[in-house]
Amino acid sequence: MTTTTHHWPQRTAHLLNLLLMLVLAGTGFYIHRPLVGGLMGLARYAHIVAAFVLLVNLAWRIYYAFLGQYKDAREFKPQLQALPRQIRYYLFLSNHEVKQGLYNPLQRLAYLGVIILLILQGILGFALGWPQGIMGFLANGLGLAEIRALHYLFTWFFITFVIIHLYLVLTETPQAFLEMFWGERRERNKTSAATRSSTTTSK
Numbered sequence: 508m509t510t511t512t513h514h515w516p517q518r519t520a521h522l523l524n525l526l527l528m529l530v531l532a533g534t535g536f537y538i539h540r541p542l543v544g545g546l547m548g549l550a551r552y553a554h555i556v557a558a559f560v561l562l563v564n565l566a567w568r569i570y571y572a573f574l575g576q577y578k579d580a581r582e583f584k585p586q587l588q589a590l591p592r593q594i595r596y597y598l599f600l601s602n603h604e605v606k607q608g609l610y611n612p613l614q615r616l617a618y619l620g621v622i623i624l625l626i627l628q629g630i631l632g633f634a635l636g637w638p639q640g641i642m643g644f645l646a647n648g649l650g651l652a653e654i655r656a657l658h659y660l661f662t663w664f665f666i667t668f669v670i671i672h673l674y675l676v677l678t679e680t681p682q683a684f685l686e687m688f689w690g691e692r693r694e695r696n697k698t699s700a701a702t703r704s705s706t707t708t709s710k
């Protein structure tokens with residue numbers, strides 16, 4: 508018996524997200540402050556294309572979470588009551604992690620937060636790129652300079668999330684790193700069965 512914790516549709520969407528975020532952050536910083544000249548047109552074009560692909564990927568991922576073959580929306584359901592105990596665990600005040608299902612209560616909040624932040628970042632991006640378009644009311648209400656500053660601030664939120672995300676994955680569940688990228692199937696043994704619940708397939 509083997510266990511698959513992250514199925515290929517989820518893994519592909521995650522990898523695509525990661526690559527697109529690299530392109531968006533790279534081109535975004537260039538648009539913010541071009542260190543070498545002559546690439547602004549390309550940077551803007553790549554930023555917009557990557558942004559569209561990211562938003563389509565996000566929409567598809569949300570759809571898949573609810574209606575896909577390996578739907579996993581329940582893994583993201585907030586567990587606010589268990590949150591203080593999980594925070595105690597992260598602060599080294601308790602040895603017991605609270606984990607029901609694939610993600611602990613803090614992971615669930617962080618992932619939901621990132622999804623909401625991506626949607627907000629997209630809305631700000633549309634207001635920036637098309638101030639007369641569908642998000643024009645934002646450009647009129649807040650002002651383009653403010654929207655630009657918020658879009659830039661959110662970029663730093665994403666960078667902070669990824670640094671903490673990487674640190675926690677590598678220190679807490681290094682095996683999840685392999686599962687997320689290469690879809691490695693772990694042998695079902697006492698430890699994995701006790702710490703993670705997931706779809707079980709026979710080989």
Ligand code: HEM
Nearest residue numbers: 531532535536538539551558628629632633635636659662
């Ligand atoms: C999700 C959809 C997104 C859309 C539609 C979008 C759109 C835009 C647009 C239209 C601009 C202005 C470009 C110009 O001045 O010509 C911009 C700038 C920028 N974007 Fe995005 N973007 C998106 C996501 C992201 C993400 C995820 C990041 C970071 C990882 C990011 C980082 C930046 C940065 C740093 C700038 C420069 C802001 C400044 O000038 O201070 N964007 N974006």
Ligand code: HEM
Nearest residue numbers: 517521524525528609618621669672673676680683684687
């Ligand atoms: C080098 C970069 C990254 C690595 C190594 C990484 C690794 C991982 C791993 C191992 C998991 C599964 C955690 C577990 O099972 O306990 C995960 C989940 C997740 N990661 Fe990342 N990640 C990276 C970048 C990103 C980025 C850039 C985003 C978002 C913009 C992101 C968003 C998520 C989300 C939302 C989940 C929940 C699972 C899912 O989406 O199916 N990650 N990541």
